[in-house]
Amino acid sequence: MRAVRPAAAFWRSALAVSVAASLALGLHAAPGRTAPPEQSAQAVAAPADVASYRLSAVLDPTTKQVLGTGRMRFTNPGERPVEELWVRLYLNAFRSASTPWMREAIAQFRGAVFDPAAPGSIDVTVLRRADTGRDLALEPMDEGATIARVQLDRPLDPGATLDLDVAWTARLPRVFARTGFGGPDDRFFMVGQWYPKFAAFDRGRWDTEPWHANAEFFHDFGTYDLEVTAPAEFVIGASGVRVGEDTVADGQRTARFRAEGVTDVAWTAWPGFSVVQSEVDVGGRSVQLEVLLPPAEMPRQERHVAAAARSVQLFSRWYGAYPWPKLTVVVPPPGAEGAGGMEYPTLVATGGALGLPSPVEATLRDIETVTVHEVAHQWFPMQVQSNEAREAWLDEGFSDYLTIRALRTLFPGNASFLDLGPARLDYADIQRAAAMTAIRQPLTTPSWEIATFNRYGAAMYGKGSSALLTLEGRFGDEPFTAAMRAYADGWRWQHPTITDFQDSLRERLGADVDLFFEQFVRGTRTLDYAVTSLEPARATVMQRGDGAWPVAVALELADGTREIRAWDGADALTVEPGSGGRELRAVAIDPERRVAIETERLDNARTLAPDAGPRLALVVRWMGLLQALLQAVGQVG
Amino acid sequence: MNTFLLLGNSAPRAARSWPLALALYVPSAILAFIAGTPFFLGLEALAASGTLLARAATGDVVLVVLEVGLAVLAAPSGTPPAAVRALGVGSGVSVALLGAAVLVQGCLYNLVAGGVMHSLGVSSDARGFSWTVARGWFWPMLRLGFEGVLALGTGAAVVVAVVAVLPLGAWAAPVSAVALLGWLALGNGWLELARAELVHGGTRSAWRSIGRAGLRLVQSRAHMGSLVAAWLLLGLTAVLYWSLVGPLAAVVPASAVLGSALAQQAALIGSAWLKLLRLALAVEVVLHAPAGRRYRERVRPGEGAAVL
Ligand SMILES: [Zn+2]
Numbered sequence: 001m002r003a004v005r006p007a008a009a010f011w012r013s014a015l016a017v018s019v020a021a022s023l024a025l026g027l028h029a030a031p032g033r034t035a036p037p038e039q040s041a042q043a044v045a046a047p048a049d050v051a052s053y054r055l056s057a058v059l060d061p062t063t064k065q066v067l068g069t070g071r072m073r074f075t076n077p078g079e080r081p082v083e084e085l086w087v088r089l090y091l092n093a094f095r096s097a098s099t100p101w102m103r104e105a106i107a108q109f110r111g112a113v114f115d116p117a118a119p120g121s122i123d124v125t126v127l128r129r130a131d132t133g134r135d136l137a138l139e140p141m142d143e144g145a146t147i148a149r150v151q152l153d154r155p156l157d158p159g160a161t162l163d164l165d166v167a168w169t170a171r172l173p174r175v176f177a178r179t180g181f182g183g184p185d186d187r188f189f190m191v192g193q194w195y196p197k198f199a200a201f202d203r204g205r206w207d208t209e210p211w212h213a214n215a216e217f218f219h220d221f222g223t224y225d226l227e228v229t230a231p232a233e234f235v236i237g238a239s240g241v242r243v244g245e246d247t248v249a250d251g252q253r254t255a256r257f258r259a260e261g262v263t264d265v266a267w268t269a270w271p272g273f274s275v276v277q278s279e280v281d282v283g284g285r286s287v288q289l290e291v292l293l294p295p296a297e298m299p300r301q302e303r304h305v306a307a308a309a310r311s312v313q314l315f316s317r318w319y320g321a322y323p324w325p326k327l328t329v330v331v332p333p334p335g336a337e338g339a340g341g342m343e344y345p346t347l348v349a350t351g352g353a354l355g356l357p358s359p360v361e362a363t364l365r366d367i368e369t370v371t372v373h374e375v376a377h378q379w380f381p382m383q384v385q386s387n388e389a390r391e392a393w394l395d396e397g398f399s400d401y402l403t404i405r406a407l408r409t410l411f412p413g414n415a416s417f418l419d420l421g422p423a424r425l426d427y428a429d430i431q432r433a434a435a436m437t438a439i440r441q442p443l444t445t446p447s448w449e450i451a452t453f454n455r456y457g458a459a460m461y462g463k464g465s466s467a468l469l470t471l472e473g474r475f476g477d478e479p480f481t482a483a484m485r486a487y488a489d490g491w492r493w494q495h496p497t498i499t500d501f502q503d504s505l506r507e508r509l510g511a512d513v514d515l516f517f518e519q520f521v522r523g524t525r526t527l528d529y530a531v532t533s534l535e536p537a538r539a540t541v542m543q544r545g546d547g548a549w550p551v552a553v554a555l556e557l558a559d560g561t562r563e564i565r566a567w568d569g570a571d572a573l574t575v576e577p578g579s580g581g582r583e584l585r586a587v588a589i590d591p592e593r594r595v596a597i598e599t600e601r602l603d604n605a606r607t608l609a610p611d612a613g614p615r616l617a618l619v620v621r622w623m624g625l626l627q628a629l630l631q632a633v634g635q636v637g
Numbered sequence: 638m639n640t641f642l643l644l645g646n647s648a649p650r651a652a653r654s655w656p657l658a659l660a661l662y663v664p665s666a667i668l669a670f671i672a673g674t675p676f677f678l679g680l681e682a683l684a685a686s687g688t689l690l691a692r693a694a695t696g697d698v699v700l701v702v703l704e705v706g707l708a709v710l711a712a713p714s715g716t717p718p719a720a721v722r723a724l725g726v727g728s729g730v731s732v733a734l735l736g737a738a739v740l741v742q743g744c745l746y747n748l749v750a751g752g753v754m755h756s757l758g759v760s761s762d763a764r765g766f767s768w769t770v771a772r773g774w775f776w777p778m779l780r781l782g783f784e785g786v787l788a789l790g791t792g793a794a795v796v797v798a799v800v801a802v803l804p805l806g807a808w809a810a811p812v813s814a815v816a817l818l819g820w821l822a823l824g825n826g827w828l829e830l831a832r833a834e835l836v837h838g839g840t841r842s843a844w845r846s847i848g849r850a851g852l853r854l855v856q857s858r859a860h861m862g863s864l865v866a867a868w869l870l871l872g873l874t875a876v877l878y879w880s881l882v883g884p885l886a887a888v889v890p891a892s893a894v895l896g897s898a899l900a901q902q903a904a905l906i907g908s909a910w911l912k913l914l915r916l917a918l919a920v921e922v923v924l925h926a927p928a929g930r931r932y933r934e935r936v937r938p939g940e941g942a943a944v945l
Contacts, residue, residue, distance in 0.1 A: 357811045414697060425699045436707050528711065588687050599711040601704050602718055605687025614690035616894040619677040621694075624901045626735055627669035631908055632875070634668075634742025635661060637785040637828025 046261035046323075047493030050077045051198040052222035059189060059230040059269055064118070064181045066170040068195055071130060073163050074156070077220070078204045081155035085162075086206040087138060090193035092145045093211055094120030094173040094180075099144040105213035109177040110453065112338035120173030120180060124196050129153075130163035138196075142210035147199060170194045175338040177213075178349070182336035183294075184272060189230075190332060190339035190349055192266040193217075200387070202495045207387065212448035214456040215389035216396075219263035221493055226257040230269045237275075237292045238267035239347040241326045261323065261493065262345035263385055268292065268330045276301050280309045280327075282316045288326040294333035297352045300367060304331060304350070307371035311406045312378075318405070318481050319379045319488045327378070329371065341370055343377035343399075350374055363420040365411060369403060369427060372410075376402035383492045391498050392456070393443040393521070397464015401472075404428045404465055428469060432596050434462030439599060440524040443467060444498055466596035467520055473594025474516075474550065475509050483508040498522075512550070519547045520597060529569065529589040530603040536583035539606070542572040551595055556586035556607070585609055640863040640870070643918060646925070650757055651917035655910065657753050657766060662909035664745040666902070672734035679727015682720035743786075747778040753913070754836040757920045777835055781843035785828040788847070789821065796820045822872030823865060826915065827851065830864075833919035853922070864922060871915050878908040 055070040076082045093101035097116045107114040127136045127150065138148040156162050172189065175182035179192040200207040200218045207218055225243075228236050232253045236246070240259025247254050259265055273292040280287045289312070291304050308329050316322050328347040332339040340351035350371045353361050376399040380386070386394035407416035407427045415424035438458035441450065450456040472480040487496075487504040496504075498521065506513040519525035525547030533540045541553055548570030555563045557577055567573050567589075577584045586607035590598065598604075651658075684690050693701040705724065709717045717725070749766075751774020756766045800813040830850035831843070840846050854861045881904045 355810075357814070414700070418699070422696050422698050424696055425703075429700055429703055433703050433707060436710055586687060591688075600708045600718075602683070602686060602689065602708045602720060605689070607685060607687050610684040611691065612684075613892075613894055614694035615677070615680050615684045617694040617897070618680065618690060619673055620894055620898045620901065622676050622731070623669045623673035624898075624905070626672050626731075626738070627665045627905050628908070629735070630665040630668055630738060630742045631661070631905065631912065634665065634739050635746045635912055636743075636789060637782060637825060637832060 047221040048075075048077065049073075049222045050075050050201065050220035051263075052224065053195070053197075053265075054225045055195055055265070056227040057191070057194075057229065057267070059191075059228065059234070061181075061187055061189070061231060061234075061269075064172045064186075064189075066172065066191060066194060067167075068170060069126075069165075069167045070195070071163055071165055072196065072198065073161055073222070074198055074201075075161045076156045076158050077201060079158050080204065081157050082201070083152055083155045084206075085150040085152065085164075086141075086199035086208055087148050087150060088197045088199050088211065089122045089124070089138075089140075089146055089148060090197070090211055091120040091122040091170055091173075091179070093213075094176060095144070100142065101144055101146065101211060101213050104448070105177070105453070109213070109338070110341075112176055114176050115174040118174035118180075119171070120176070121171045122168055122194070122196065123171075124166065124168045126165060126167035127196075128165045130165050136164065141208065144210065146211040147208065166196055168196055175332075175336045178339060178342040179266075180339065182339065183270065183333040184335065187234075188268075188270040188272070188333050188336045188339075190266070190268050190330065190336065192264075192342065192344060192349075194266070197264070200495065202387070209389060209446075209448070212389065214392075214447040214450055214453055216392065216447070217264065218387040218389055218495075219385070221261055221263055221385065224257075224259045224262060224265045226259070226265050226267065227254060228257070228267050228269065229254045233271045234269040235271065235273040235275060235292065236267065236269045237273070237290065237328050237330055237347070239265040239328065239344050240324075241288070259324075259346060263382065264344050266344040266347055266349075268339075268349070270294075270333065272333060274298055274301075276305055278305055278309065280312050280322075282313060283321050285321065287312060287322055287324070289329070290326065291329040291331070293331050294352065296334060297331050300353060303367050304329060304371065307368040307410075308348075308375055310410055311372040311375040314406045314409060315376060315379050315402060319402075319485050320383070320492065322378065323383060324378075327375070341374065343374045343382065345382045346378070348374035348377070360420060363418060365407060365417050365419075365427070368407065368410065369417060372406045373399050373403040376400075376406070379488060384488055384496060385494070386496055389448070390446045391444065392447045392460040393464040393467075394496070394498060394501060396457075396460040397443065397468060400431055400461045400465035401468035404431065404469060428465070428596060431462045431465045431469075434458045435466040435597060436462075436599060438463055439526050439597065442524060443521045463597065467516075469596040470520075470549070470594065471505075471509075471513075471516060473592070473596065474512065479509065516549065519549070523547075527569065527595060527598045528600050529595070529598060530600075531587055531589060531606040532572070534584065534587055534606040534608060536577075536585075536608065538574055538576045539584055539587040540572060540574050541567060541587070541589055543570055545599065549595060551590045552592070554588045554591040555584060556588075558583040558585045640866040643863055643867050643921065644870075644914075647914060647918040647921040650921060651910065651914040654753075654757055654913065654917070657756060658906065658910040658913045660749045660753060660766070661746070661912050662906050664742055665905070665909070668738040668742055672731055672738045675727045675730035675734065677727070679724045679731070682723045686720060743782060744779065747782045748772070748775050750778045750782075750832055750916075751775065751836060753916060754832055754920060757913075757917050758833075758837050758924055774836060777841050777843055777846075778832065781828070781831060781835060781846065784843055784847065785824075785831070789824045789828070792820055792824055793817055818872065818876070819869065822868050825872070826864065826868035826919070827854070829915050829919040830854070830922060832916070833923040837920060837923045860922075864918075867918060868915070871911060871918075875908055875911050878904055878911065 052073040053070060055068060058067040074085060093099055096119055097107045097114055102114060124138055127138060129136060134153060136150050138150055140148045173180040179190055181189050200220050224240060226238055228238060229252050230236060232248050232251050234253060236255040238257040239262060240257040243256040243258050272294055276291040276293060278289045280289050289309055293301055293304060308327065312322050312327060324346045326346060330349045331352055332349060337351060340349045342349045354366045380398035381388055381395045388395040404427050414426045417427040417430055418425040435458060438455050441459035441463060443464055447456055450459060483505050486508055487501055490504055491500060502513060502517045526545040527547045527549055528545040529551060530542050530544050531539060532542045548568060551567055551569045553565045553567050553575060555565060555575060565575055588605035590604055689701055705721055708721050749771055752766050752771025755770045796816050797813055800809060800816055805812055827850055831846040834846040834849045838846065838849055
């Protein structure tokens with residue numbers, strides 16, 4: 001599954017399977033599924049094309065510009081004629097430090113600072129109907145011109161298709177908020193959000209919300225033919241599968257790619273990449289895995305490859321087979337870290353090791369956590385395309401929940417993030433800790449209504465993943481995974497909302513789902529169970545939060561037997577050991593730590609017969625450390 | 638003289654005088670017990686809350702610290718639960734006592750150091766430890782200890798600063814750690830040599846003994862190499878010993894705690910003996926290793942020895 005083959009051999013075999021498709025397509029062909037089915041780049045049933053593109057990009061590494069030409073095709077998926085088109089121009093968010101986007105972000109993004117000397121922008125120079133040759137005007141609809149309206153000269157009927165010829169210049173910023181140039185000699189390029197792109201047309205209307213600093217994306221599915229030209233020494237990687245061999249002429253390399261059933265394409269170019277090819281077996285089907293690594297990460301190539309390959313397999317097993325023929329993993333070089341930690345359909349940008357001393361690094365799953373998280377996005381939202389900006393929980397919360405599960409499977413023993421002797425930590429507990437800083441933030445809040453990225457992260461990633469973990473804890477691993485699978489299967493290639501997700505879960509898991517959503521997804525309720533008293537004859541447990549959620553209460557009797565009692569987790573409950581002279585020794589609420597969104601766990605258990613061992617062991621260790629310190633520091637010289 | 642010859646000559650000296658290691662060990666044991674007791678008391682309330690401490694003792698320390706932190710975060714009006722307050726007070730007092738214990742330990746060490754050095758240097762038939770001798774050396778030893786700590790600290794700051802300006806990239810942290818450990822092992826050895834110069838080299842001035850120790854090193858290059866190697870070797874051994882101390886206490890059943898505590902104390906006695914071996918090494922060098930010509934010219938035999 002992880003056989004790493006020399007690149008040359010790979011290209012030969014890739015050529016064999018794709019040569020017919022490349023001949024059939026040609027670059028003059030209009031977008032759309034013109035390849036015969038057996039040569040299709042799509043492995044699994046694909047969605048209907050709504051927004052398809054043929055994009056040609058010429059990279060100028062000196063001016064940091066991409067000259068783009070192409071054709072955009074929109075097929076009206078609605079039931080009424082469409083009189084206007086909405087087009088996103090994302091790069092305009094980086095035009096200066098004073099755009100609305102930048103003001104929201106305070107000119108920084110996840111710790112990366114915007115370089116005003118290297119801004120980004122997109123200028124559309126041609127926008128023309130392919131059928132009539134008539135020029136159309138882009139009318140900016142927000143202050144930052146990240147979204148524009150195109151008034152059509154005649155309405156587009158339901159099911160009808162409109163082709164627009166387009167030309168543009170994309171000026172790439174110094175790597176910032178996922179896209180741009182950077183790295184050694186500023187010759188690394190991660191090119192995302194780089195072309196004029198139809199906004200999503202969902203449930204009969206355009207998504208007209210401007211792009212915001214905390215927001216990600218939302219688009220319709222389609223087919224992409226992409227052609228990237230860069231100086232010959234550049235190694236190029238992109239979404240989709242490579243079509244044919246690169247051609248080199250006049251010192252310029254041109255690589256061609258095709259992606260079907262996707263909502264976007266991104267690409268990267270850098271002379272310094274090493275390419276590691278392998279194949280992943282996904283339920284009897286082989287998926288190509290291409291990992292582009294900077295030299296500094298080559299000693300850790302096994303970790304990068306294994307993290308991607310094994311998570312693709314796990315998610316395929318849990319939520320449906322990876323539907324595309326290939327996955328590309330891009331690890332940005334040092335100095336361009338801001339390009340990492342981002343997902344595009346069939347391509348993820350991850351990150352290198354944190355650069356800690358190697359004995360520590362070997363116990364830290366920094367590479368794995370980022371890689372697995374980005375790979376998880378290939379299911380949510382790349383297949384189940386919810387609105388990432390308006391309902392980020394369905395995107396980031398889902399992805400981190402999947403990450404928690406995968407990391408636990410790959411690195412068991414409560415050490416899925418850190419495994420350094422006595423310092424071990426499960427990734428779920430990191431997310432739980434983050435969640436507590438935004439525990440009253442409804443998960444339905446649009447990303448742009450949350451003031452800071454930190455709070456957005458705490459809510460959508462932290463509380464979002466902890467909420468799903470809490471649901472899993474309530475209904476059980478297998479039933480909940482089956483319910484998630486049913487949701488994915490039911491809404492794959494569509495645009496579900498949180499309400500759709502709720503309906504889907506309720507159908508499988510029952511009415512308790514609504515209880516949870518109303519309190520903790522849409523609402524601001526919190527949970528804090530507590531043991532308030534314990535005597536041999538009875539114990540009292542109480543809900544100190546303003547929410548309620550069923551939980552297990554474990555009783556330990558004086559004779560050593562254990563019992564589990566169910567509690568609805570509301571108000572208070574008195575438990576008694578039962579008749580026949582039985583006595584309580586200890587009581588513990590949620591002994592398996594299933595309610596990940598509970599705010600305080602220290603008061604969840606009480607015992608009448610504390611075990612002296614752990615306390616003594618901790619103190620002996622503490623005293624030993626003090627004594628060693630005294631010997632080392634107090635006896636200098 | 639090579640490293641192993643040096644160690645081979647010093648080890649029997651340290652072995653013969655093994656009870657002296659107890660003079661280094663016992664104060665650290667008593668002080669650690671005193672400083673650790675508030676932590677033990679502070680854990681009482683948490684111990685009543687079920688399995689939390691068991692998790693901490695079996696490897697989930699970070700998790701338990703995290704949950705304690707979340708309990709503080711969740712506390713209404715900023716008042717953490719009683720168990721957390723007790724733990725906070727207990728560990729706070731424990732850490733404060735540790736600060737005082739380091740100072741007391743330093744004084745006690747300087748109180749016994751002169752006697753230990755003297756005893757290591759005299760011939761085998763008169764190796765008893767004398768409190769009178771020890772008291773006589775207390776003030777010069779204390780001054781040497783004080784000045785030595787200052788010199789070691791300054792040196793450590795210089796080492797870190799130098800490494801910081803070198804273009805090492807990702808290697809900066811490990812190089813810095815190794816350089817710092819190396820400096821501490823060497824600087825410590827130098828000060829031990831100075832203590833030996835003080836007792837056996839004929840001066841009562843702390844600064845002069847530090848200078849003489851340096852001169853002895855510089856003037857005899859071959860000698861310096863083997864001594865430095867011995868110090869590094871012993872430093873490494875000590876680090877190894879200390880790294881045993883934590884894991885030895887990681888056994889949880891109450892019945893096993895006693896055993897692991899004993900093993901831990903055995904390791905700490907071993908590390909005290911390693912310190913004795915380092916001191917014996919310094920005495921060996923001052924008494925028997927050939928010094929350079931300029932050292933012999935600058936330091937006339939018998940100078941200052943009459944003071945005792
Ligand atoms: Zn994400």
